[in-house]
Amino acid sequence: MIGGPHPMTPALYRVRSRRPDRVDTVTLTLEPLRGECPPFHPGQFTMLYAPGVGEIAVSISGRARSGGYTQTIRAVGAVSAALCGKRPGDVVGVRGPYGQGWGLRAAAGLDVVVAAGGLGLAPLRPLVRALLGDRCGRISVIVGSRAPDLLLYPGDLARWTRQGADVRVIVDHPDHAWRGPVGLVTRLIDRIVFEPRRTYAFVCGPEAMMRDTAAELVRRGVAPGRVELSLERNMKCAVARCGHCQFGPLFVCEDGPVLRYDRVAPMLAVPEL
Amino acid sequence: MDAVVIDSLEPLVDELRSRGYAVVGPVVRERVIRFEEIASADRLARGWTDVQEPGRYRLAEGAGEMVFSFAASPDSAKSYTQPPRQTLFRMRGEQIEEAEEDAPRVALLGVRACDLAAIAVQDRVFLGGRHPDPAYLRRRRALLLVAVNCAVPGGTCFCVSMHTGPRATTGFDLALTELAAPHRFVVETGSERGEQIVAALPRRPASAEDLAASAEVSRDAAEHMGRHVETEGIQERLSAHDSPRWTQVGARCLTCTNCTMVCPTCFCTTVEDATSFTDGTAERIERWDSCFTLDFSEVNGTPVRGSNAGRYRQWLTHKFSTWIDQFGMSGCVGCGRCITWCPVGIDVTEELANLP
Numbered sequence: 001m002i003g004g005p006h007p008m009t010p011a012l013y014r015v016r017s018r019r020p021d022r023v024d025t026v027t028l029t030l031e032p033l034r035g036e037c038p039p040f041h042p043g044q045f046t047m048l049y050a051p052g053v054g055e056i057a058v059s060i061s062g063r064a065r066s067g068g069y070t071q072t073i074r075a076v077g078a079v080s081a082a083l084c085g086k087r088p089g090d091v092v093g094v095r096g097p098y099g100q101g102w103g104l105r106a107a108a109g110l111d112v113v114v115a116a117g118g119l120g121l122a123p124l125r126p127l128v129r130a131l132l133g134d135r136c137g138r139i140s141v142i143v144g145s146r147a148p149d150l151l152l153y154p155g156d157l158a159r160w161t162r163q164g165a166d167v168r169v170i171v172d173h174p175d176h177a178w179r180g181p182v183g184l185v186t187r188l189i190d191r192i193v194f195e196p197r198r199t200y201a202f203v204c205g206p207e208a209m210m211r212d213t214a215a216e217l218v219r220r221g222v223a224p225g226r227v228e229l230s231l232e233r234n235m236k237c238a239v240a241r242c243g244h245c246q247f248g249p250l251f252v253c254e255d256g257p258v259l260r261y262d263r264v265a266p267m268l269a270v271p272e273l
Numbered sequence: 274m275d276a277v278v279i280d281s282l283e284p285l286v287d288e289l290r291s292r293g294y295a296v297v298g299p300v301v302r303e304r305v306i307r308f309e310e311i312a313s314a315d316r317l318a319r320g321w322t323d324v325q326e327p328g329r330y331r332l333a334e335g336a337g338e339m340v341f342s343f344a345a346s347p348d349s350a351k352s353y354t355q356p357p358r359q360t361l362f363r364m365r366g367e368q369i370e371e372a373e374e375d376a377p378r379v380a381l382l383g384v385r386a387c388d389l390a391a392i393a394v395q396d397r398v399f400l401g402g403r404h405p406d407p408a409y410l411r412r413r414r415a416l417l418l419v420a421v422n423c424a425v426p427g428g429t430c431f432c433v434s435m436h437t438g439p440r441a442t443t444g445f446d447l448a449l450t451e452l453a454a455p456h457r458f459v460v461e462t463g464s465e466r467g468e469q470i471v472a473a474l475p476r477r478p479a480s481a482e483d484l485a486a487s488a489e490v491s492r493d494a495a496e497h498m499g500r501h502v503e504t505e506g507i508q509e510r511l512s513a514h515d516s517p518r519w520t521q522v523g524a525r526c527l528t529c530t531n532c533t534m535v536c537p538t539c540f541c542t543t544v545e546d547a548t549s550f551t552d553g554t555a556e557r558i559e560r561w562d563s564c565f566t567l568d569f570s571e572v573n574g575t576p577v578r579g580s581n582a583g584r585y586r587q588w589l590t591h592k593f594s595t596w597i598d599q600f601g602m603s604g605c606v607g608c609g610r611c612i613t614w615c616p617v618g619i620d621v622t623e624e625l626a627n628l629p
Contacts, residue, residue, distance in 0.1 A: 006407060007406060008361045008559065010362075051548070053546055055546075055557075091367050093364070093369065232572055233572060233577065234577070237542070240599075241540065242543065243542070244570065246591065249594075254402075272579065272586075272587075273587075
């Protein structure tokens with residue numbers, strides 16, 4: 001029997017806290033008005049609704065101590081700007097969590113490379129936390145940022161280092177104070193230690209960055225089936241009914257956003273697919 | 274229930290209306306067969322036929338007393354199963370309410386076999402996945418389908434290729450076959466609802482001659498398909514992403530979205546949000562969208578499919594190939610509407626035939 005709420009109807013959540021991360025980016029902690037936040041897998045996303053303005057897909061970057069979702073939003077359009085402008089106490093709509101998350105179990109016992117570009121660190125944050133919680137092998141986290149002051153979650157990066165991860169950051173446009181490496185995140189692959197044939201990789205960032213990173217990892221001997229990417233496509237519904245996020249036979253909202261490189265590499269090579 | 278014969282549609286329309294159904298059937302409006310609510314069978318497009326070719330639709334007189342001597346209308350059941358615009362919810366303060374959408378009873382009179390197949394495709398899309406749509410189900414249950422077996426396929430029809438017609442075999446409440454000399458309709462029932470309606474009509478049992486004539490209508494229609502598609506190996510052919518054909522058809526395509534609007538299975542939608550000036554109520558509306566629009570695939574301000582060729586390839590590939598991966602069935606039912614209503618006459622059957 002089909003009943004219950006319409007799949008497009010959000011639940012109402014209250015903004016519990018708001019933390020500006022960078023000049024254009026804000027992390028909100030959201031708690032439902034009624035009941036509890038449903039469980040989520042690292043890599044999943046929700047549809048966040050700014051009342052009267054619109055709805056966008058935003059990855060879940062963690063669970064706050066209070067139990068709410070933390071979600072990091074960059075103001076790039078009308079809806080994301082409206083969400084970034086929300087203050088503690090304001091009400092937003094939330095649908096989800098949706099989609100396939102990171103293959104945490106598949107990485108068990110292997111070296112792990114986590115590669116992030118820009119805001120791509122947001123869906124990887126809960127993954128790294130989970131990996132650090134129950135790990136034996138090496139964990140390398142390589143992060144590319146356009147500029148030093150645009151680096152996301154510096155506090156988390158420092159904590160992960162203390163917890164034993166090899167965390168490295170590279171920037172594209174250094175400022176005077178920057179002493180670290182300069183360039184694209186693929187350059188950091190040289191600097192980390194991993195056994196390619198025993199390595200699992202999780203990659204999230206702009207599509208070109210993910211393509212290059214995955215190709216470089218594979219060139220070094222990592223199996224294409226052990227590289228996961230989180231794809232970004234236009235999403236209006238997140239429940240495979242609006243058609244916008246199609247990528248070949250896939251609905252990125254339901255079949256992804258996390259997809260294995262061996263499955264998507266041929267499709268990523270097709271322009272405008 | 275065995276097939277029966279009725280001599281007139283008037284009692285059928287009256288019976289449906291008395292049962293609370295809005296009867297929607299084919300009428301002539303602005304020299305096109307359109308589907309709209311009718312108060313009596315007199316309004317039906319009696320005596321008209323149509324001529325359909327790529328980018329061309331003309332009505333013609335001369336079908337005598339025949340009521341259904343035309344092929345697909347630009348209207349399909351989609352307008353009733355998935356309305357072009359619907360309110361999803363309203364939010365005021367800290368309250369959110371789904372739009373109390375009642376699903377009024379609608380009897381669609383004159384639905385063709387291809388359209389029944391299209392409804393089956395929609396059922397799969399809206400009810401067969403992980404997130405079934407309760408509003409779709411309500412509308413679907415309120416919809417009574419009176420099919421008509423095609424006698425005069427159009428020049429752009431290819432239901433035989435897609436294995437969806439021309440005869441209605443399933444998915445209807447009633448199925449009519451219109452016969453001439455003398456003018457009459459053979460009525461088959463496909464549901465209990467349909468049987469109850471037939472039981473209330475003046476009727477007689479169909480004779481062996483009636484049934485043979487009815488079968489002959491479909492046999493004859495199957496031999497007069499205007500178009501053909503070779504479905505064997507179609508997914509392999511559509512995997513030719515870099516064929517020069519895409520650029521050629523992209524140069525002709527106006528990305529006007531007509532094909533997706535008249536397609537009975539195209540299901541893509543977008544949402545519109547607004548806030549009332551008077552009381553601050555926020556409202557979210559879902560409306561038909563098309564993969565031919567530039568912003569359909571936009572991510573962070575840039576469309577994934579910026580070229581006409583890319584968007585045409587997406588549509589054709591989805592309809593005939595990736596739809597099968599997603600839903601286990603083709604997205605095309607062979608109604609030919611996209612060919613007829615394409616302003617530059619792009620013919621999907623020709624495009625498919627020209628792929629390597």
